[in-house]
Structure formats: C-alpha cells, structure tokens
Amino acid sequence: MDDVTLVGIDLGKHSFHLHGQDAKGKAVVRKKLSRKQLIEFFATFHACTVIMEACAGSHHMARKLAAFGHTVKLISPQFVRPFVKSNKNDFVDAEAICEAASRPAMRFVTPKTESQQTLSALHRVRDSLVRDRTKTSDQMHGFLLEFGISLPVGHAVIKRLPAVLAEHPLPPRLVTILERLHAHFKYLSEQIGAIDKDIAVQLAEDDLGQRLLSIPGVGPITASVLAAEMGDGKQYGCSRDFAASVGLVPRQYSTGGKANLLGISKRGDKNIRRLLVQCARAYMQRLDRQCGRLADWVRAMLTRRHSNVVACALANKLARTAWALATRNTRFDAGARAMPA
Template identity: 35%
Template sequence: MTEISPSLVCRVGVDLAKRVYQVHCVDGFDKVVSCRSMSPDRFFEWCRTLQPGCVVAMESCSGAHHVCRRLGPLGLRMMILPAQHVGAYRSAGKRSKNDATDAAAICEAASRPHLHAVPVKTAAQQGVLAIHRLREGYKEERTALINRLRGLLAEFGLTFAQSPQALRSALPDVLEDASNELPGDLRLALQRGLAHWDQLDAEMAWCEQRIAQHARSDSRAKKAAELMGVGPITASAVVATVDDFTQFKSAKQFGGWAGLAPSQNSSGGKTKLSGITKRGDVYLRTLLIQGAKSAVMTAHQRSDPISQWLVQLKERVGWQKAVVAMANKNARILWCLMTREDRFDPHHLPQRAAPAQAATVATPAVA
C-alpha cells in the first residue's frame, strides 16, 4: 500500500453553491494548504490532480450526490456530512458564517471518526424520490387551492362542509346559481380554479401510478409492503431513501435514525424521557406514522400477536403513543427484513433464550 505523504493534500472540505465552490484543503499535519473559490468546471478539473484516497467532504445539500457520483471514479474518498453536525465545527460561530468558514468547518468535521457520512445515492434512487417529492408538492398545492377557494366563497356567505368532496360536488351548482351575488369575473376565476384542481388530481394520480409500479417491480419494496401499515408509497420511499440497511448496526439504531425513538434529558444518573426526537427524514417518518394509524385503527379486526399487542397498548397508553410505537416497530421490522432473507410473518413469535439452570451445589456432610 502506497504511503501518503503528509505534505500532499489529504482532506478537502467543499462548500457547494450554484456557481461557486469554496474549497478548504489540509495536508497530513492538518495544516492549511489552500483556501479558495472556483467555478464548478474548474473544481472538477482540479480534483483530477488530487491523489487517490484523498477525502473530499461536503454538506448534504442539493447536488451533493451528483458531485460524489462524478468524482467517485477518480479514486477519491467521498463524504457527505449532515448539515446539522457541521455547524458545531465552525470556529467563528454562527455570526461569522460565510463560504470560507463553512468549507473549513466541513473539512474539520470530516476528520471526526464519530460522525457518520450520508451514503451516496444512485441516480435511480434520486429519480424515485423525485416522484415522491413531486407528489408531495402537488398535494400541498391542492390543499392550498382548496383553502383558497373556500376563503373566496366565504366572502360571499357561501360555506360548505370541511371535506374536499363536499366542496367539489357543490362548486358546479354554485357557479350555475344566478341567485347568489358572485360577480361574473369571480365565477370565471372559480371555474379556472376547479380546472386547476382537476389537473392537480391528474398529476397526483400519475405520480402514484409510477410509485406503485416501482413498489411492484422492486423486490425489497415488495417485502416491505407486506407489513401492516406499510403501503406501496411507504415501501417505495423506504427502499429509495435507504439503499443499504447494513449501515445501521441494529434495528434499534434504524428506529432512532428515523426519529421514532424518545428524546432524553438525563443527568446525574436520572433518566428522563420525553417525546420522539423527530430526527432523520421527515417524509419517511410521516409515512410510517400515517401507516401506523391505519394499523392501530384496524387492530381489533385481526388476531395476530402484533394486533393483539396494539389493542392492549392502545387501552393502556392511549391512541397517540400506540401509533408511534407501531411506527417504531415497523421501522425495526423493516431493518430485519432488509438485512436478512426473511419474509414478514405477522404470527412470528421471537424465540427467547432459555434461562440457565442453576448448578447444583453439593452440601458437605456434617461430621
């Protein structure tokens, strides 16, 4: 193995932007070799001069996975660090944030062995997640449109039930009713809003169709969809977000990464637990919790051990805690399924280790 000279660049921190990349380079003695900005094209050409094995670190942001995929064939060691962990290594603090201090903080954070890097996603993974993001955007836009239409109609004394179906069924009649005081221009605007609503529904349906197709074609997604409370959307999002589940040491660690573990405020040997941490991917955690709600609501209709546990847990700690507990259980089961060759069995009972039998001690005879 070739020894790396300390005088060469051994670690590079890169602060990515749209048109300017700020780099911060150190050698084997952690001495600053270079600190400058360059264009993206110039940066990729400059990276060709780095020695194989050099660490190139950046924050997890838009374009980071693309940069890693492009520089990976050069033999460089790519690292994507969580943005929330980099700020602690900015020497100047929050009040002196700029590209140079950010690049220096990234370079410093990359030298810490306890910080886990974000695995580089493939283009196929990002493509599937892009469909999920588009669907979420259409859904938010549709909700905003419905609320906007309700607000405009309420200005003229027209109110309807809360469900979108009630508004949708009543809106055509309202537009045709000449007895209300809606102006002509507003009627035209409401018609266009209704047409936009139909278009958003069509876009969401297309996204859901593509997601369902991915869930049917991916073997791991098919395994994930067998869980109670995990549908095709959640199964597709899980395998697209986490490609390699072996990066987590245990199912407990994966549940904690998803933000489903209780937060702590412990001190002096006294443990104090509170609500879940809500760390990790917000979208994935939301899907797990929403799916867990359906599993809790229908638990009384099933006789498997998990459903019986859910019924008892709901009666003991309440609806909300039972939902979070089920989401955490699903996350742990997902880790087990993805790291092993097993299939989900709702009637599976864990094999507990038999208690060790106490050794028989002979009583000495009394003289």
C-alpha cells in the same frame, strides 16, 4: 500536494472552496475552483478522502468524485457548525468540514444513487401538488361560505361543484372564479393521479419496495419513500439507529445519573415520520382484523396507553421492521416476533 489525505469542500452554485490536510492535520491545499475546474482537479488528483456537507448538490458531486477513485463522505451540516471558527467565510467552512470529519465518532450520510434522487424528486413534486390542491379546495370552500353556502369537508363535494353552483343564485363573476378554481383542482388531481401511477410502476420493479409493502399498514407511497431515503439501510448500525434518525425515539434529558425520557425527538425527515405514524393509525383502525404478535402487542399497549402514544410506538416498530427487511433481504412475517420497542 502528494501528502494530502483529507479534502474538505464547501459547496456552492458556481464556486467551490477546498481545504486539504495531511495525515497530521496540517493545512496543505487551499483553493477556490469553478465547477469545471473542480472536476478537472480531482480527475488528476491522487486518491484521497473527500468530505462535503450533505446538501442538494452533494449527492451528484459525490458520485462524480467517487468515479475518479476517491473516498467520498457526506456529513450533516449540523455536525459541522460547532467547528466553524470566528469570522466565518467559505475557506473556514471547508476547514471546519475537515475538522468535523476527522472526529472518530462522527456520523456520515450515505450518498444517494440517481434512481433514489429521481424518486425523491417525484415525491416532492407530488407533495407540492397535494398542497396546491388542498389550497385550491380551501379557497373554493371559503368563497362559497362568504355567500352563505356551507359545503361538507372533503374533496368529493368539490368534484360536483357545477351541480352546487346550479342550485344557488351567485354573482356571475364569482361563478367564473369558482369555475377556474374547479378546473385547476381537476388539473392538480390528474397530475397527482399520474404521479401515483409512476410511483406504482417504479415500485413494481423494485424488490425492496415490494418487500416493504408486506409490512401491515404500509402502502405504496410510504414504501416508495422508504426505499428512496433508506436504501439498503446499511448506513445505520441497527434498527434503533434508523428509528432515531427519523425522530421516533424518546428525547433524552438525563443528568446526574438519572435517566429522564421525554416525548419523541421529532428529528430527521418529518415526511417519513408523518407517513409512518399514518401507517400506524391505519393499522390500528383495522386492528380487529389483524392477527399475529404485532397485533397482540398493539392490543396490550392500548389497554394501558393513550392511542396517540401507541401510534408513535407502533410507528417506531414499523420503522425498525422496515430496516430489518431492507438489511436482511426478507419479507414481513405476521407470526414472527416483532422488533423490540
């Protein structure tokens, strides 16, 4: 097995399937190992290139194997699927991973650090709590509407629900249900507030996060998510590559030498894309108080394009600006020339 240069691993919860190839692409290794056996195997194996699909446990495993001196690369599952042969099984998947990784033009995913993974988990918990709070609020609105009480939209009126209940005669059991929902709503709000404080503390200690906050329209949540998901940005060749990775560039359907550009592709992380579009809209709402080249560009765009189109174009520009700040170790300058769209 000394001639093995490339090892593909099909990850699982308890079992891992390995497919090793030599420099000529000939299969040399074919093993099924447990998690403990996998660590022991690579701890004594000679340095080689290890390829895995980017998934939940791949980043931890990548850090583990890299500590043994191996070169670890993660590949998106969508790029592996075309190389899977018929009669799919775990060994065939591992072979397909090797085949996909051997392509010279293949794109890979940069493994996350522990801090990036932890921050990403914190954001996912926050998103889950926000969804639960919205669901709880909608339930209270719906139950009250069934009894002829229509409340204004928003969370502010939910906070004074006890006063609303006192003003209207309602069945005692319904009041008990609404009080339970209100208590749950308050608990969720407290948890979201605590997570926001944790994010603010981590962001204050992060140099990249502080530089991302200098971008107009970008707040703590967006800056924290970008710092966790983008990192130093060196895995992208240019700013347009990062904007394309989050689906903020036009979708192309060209043939016969005729270029046909459609709407944004909506690929990649939809959470980052949503946050950047929200940042763009927040910037546009305060456009009368903005100055600099970026503000002039937005005003010029609004004279000839719909505000929704401008919001997506501005989100694209914010994504490219974030990449530039991450890779060049700089801060946003409102007077500087904006990144081209």
